[in-house]
Amino acid sequence: MSTPLLDPIPLRAQFPALQRTVNGQSAVFLDGPGGTQSPESVIDAMAGYLKSGSSNLGGPFLTSQETDAAADHARAAMMDMLNARRPEEIVFGQNMTSLTFALSRAISRQWQAGDEIIVTQIDHDANISPWLLAAEDRGVTVRWLDFHPENCTLALESLADLLSDRTRLIAINYASNAVGTINDVARVVAMGHSVGALVYVDAVHYAPHGLIDVQALDCDFLVCSVYKFFGPHTGVLYGKYDLLDRLTAYKVRPASNMPPGKWETGTQSFESLSGVVAAVDYLAGLGGGGGTRREQIIRGMGAIKRYEGTLSERFLHKATRIPGLRVFGLTDVEELDKRTPTFAVSLDGYTPEALATLLGERGFFVWHGHYYAVAVMERLGLLDRGGLVRIGFVHYNTIEEMDKLFATLQELAGK
Template sequence: MPPEFVARCREQFPALRRLMHGREIVYFDGPAGTQVPQSVADAVSDYLLRHNANTHGAFATSRETDALMDDAHAAVADLLGANYSDLIAFGANMTSLTFALSRALARTWEPGDEVIVSHLDHDANFSPWVLAAQDAGAIVKEIGVNVEDCTLDMDDFRSKLSSKTKLVAVGCASNAVGSINPVAEITRLAHEVGALVFLDAVHYSPHAPIDVSDWGCDFLACSAYKFFGPHVGILYGKRMLMETLRPYKLRPAPENLPGRWMTGTQNFEGIAGVVAAIEYISQIAGGSGTRRDQLQASYAKIVAYEQTLSAQMLNGLAAIPEVKVYGITDTKRLGERLPTFSIRHQALPPKRLAQYLGEQGVFAWHGNYYALPLTEVLGLEPEGAVRLGMVHYNTPDEVTRVLDLLRELK
């Protein structure tokens, strides 16, 4: 049985009560987008039905939308550990915000400058920087991966840093295999040579606490639909950079923060859901203090619980000879990975395996999950693998159910 706090959490997610063949569905598709609690759907609906308006008008619903945006910037600042709410920008999604930032940064690069990306990343933290570098005549260097456990080759990273490095772009964790990157160390090393650091926290955000102040990164992006909210992108940046870089923007759009980075009319109803999602996370542990304190307490509980799921999954997969697991498999290293597992089974190719699981009420993704830099290195193209991704609303019983299905295949 799941711990009491997990049972309380599950009660808040209507999707978890959906049945298939008389049994509850197992949602192991969280890395592509988590389910949402009722409070998030209620917040979206309430905004649309009672407060729907654009901002900065001289009437009630517009003033209410202004207040919502203030609340949302403050809530996300608490989530990310940012000291100021005006350093938070919203957008359509992480990919769009990253492309916008990459164009602005590329204006500051010159031929011969260097940009470092990683083979462990989602392509949204790879291609935008490669394309921007090409436009500026900059040189792209790629951090290699330790293939045996799918971790970044830090020695390779150090060897690629130089006084010519202008930007280092890495993920906080791999959306394909769950490896957690040492982002504080990466940031420190990059800053020693005068480079900026962009972190992709999309996959990391539902699993562990983000602290941009402690990590020291210059930019960080994530997406609310990965941490139990709607489809809204989020960008954080240090004040000097957010104020001095020139974004591509419309002439009437504001020059002050955060408006100069928020292109077009925002998804206000979605942003209302973002606030509700952050409030949901903050209440998981039932802690006291500031919202940031409550979030930290909740994430501590999430990390501990998800590591028990990871240990159960790894031990179970290790007992199935037909299954190959990509990434960290040593249960003594649970602190270096998230509960995200890419596998292949000898009995079925990835797409057919995902279909087999789906027919049994287990929802999991197949392919490369846009982590193309990694699947190319691992030689998994064009079929990719099958990803089993868990979050805190998943249970040990669900892990057992999936392992039983994999064992039945011969």
């Protein structure tokens, strides 16, 4: 079955929040990189769990057995979404940041003084600071992989020089939540493995935009957050089973010694796990019926990628016509497969905060500042100058919304 065409109009009817208005104008949600809206099916699944009776894991009675099943279903759903080998490779947690702090603490127990790790200038701080702090604790040297500021692509040509037989880990972003660049993670994994380093991938920004296949990437760990792909506020970690098994987790004594339980500290948000299943099923639904859920996800994410490509192409064409509007990152329409439809921009005459505020008053929801990608803004020399305005599209955004945005930018640029 070929990739289905995606029409956002009927899909939008499934998202109650997209029906909101601001000052009499339809709200335009261009804040997806900060968090997406949820379809009714996700909301119903979460409410359904709470309504039918919440409990905890492992009890010999109905609501506990249903809670066990909710957790199992969520694990199976994320296994399909990421193409993990087995459900035990999926770990849930509060969010990506908390999971990464937990893993960095566990992984770094094996490091020796004089070892080295690599972080990148293009990453969100949640995949930098946990590693910097662990390196400080263990006396480990941190090497930084730079990006080219002119188009915000990683300077992968310099990675070989940063690697050595002391490199223990590379922490790398799948796609930048600030400028939208998609990084060649498979190449980084192969290079890291060639010197025996582990590779930890932050797929939080990438997940709503493209298919993830942890087996094809061969990464050791990959993290994402379900609220960035139309679900609830829950973090997900994939880890190769033998690593999750071998590493020592910081855990309480009665908790399981086996993955995934040893990594899931305390009680999970089971209503969120119920929503995780619905979010994955929503993405699978975009792929049309037929085949396994993984096959549907492959087609669904293909449909998203194709549709978002048309949004990016239109955005980049239109952006050139607004005087004083500058787009940071990849702007070549021949390279659309190397970026998500997330655009960091500046407009002459406006601070990022002033522009975001004016847009917000007109119903366009956009973020400004550094969005925790502090290393990106630092490298671009914009950290002390208010960062940039981030205009982030996902598949529920329409051409009409984009055209309305550009009409407003044109009006503001003329002032």
